[in-house]
Amino acid sequence: MSIKIRCNDYGYECDHVLDEELTMGLIGKLRDHFEEEHGLDYTIEAVTQMITNRGHSLESIKK
Numbered sequence: 001m002s003i004k005i006r007c008n009d010y011g012y013e014c015d016h017v018l019d020e021e022l023t024m025g026l027i028g029k030l031r032d033h034f035e036e037e038h039g040l041d042y043t044i045e046a047v048t049q050m051i052t053n054r055g056h057s058l059e060s061i062k063k
């Protein structure tokens with residue numbers, strides 16, 4: 001099952017959307033996007049936290 005992650009939902013005025021299965025790879029892509037587009041050097045842990053804060057359980061994230 002894929003999920004939609006909109007950069008906009010995380011507080012940035014940005015139309016970047018990731019629409020794919022929730023995996024560590026997806027979290028890595030989102031992290032890279034924050035760094036490349038917004039100059040934010042988040043850790044994987046921080047981005048994982050942002051996603052779980054939006055109601056996605058840690059268990060639902062595939063390795």
Ligand SMILES: [Zn+2]
Nearest residue numbers: 007014016037
């Ligand atoms: Zn963005």
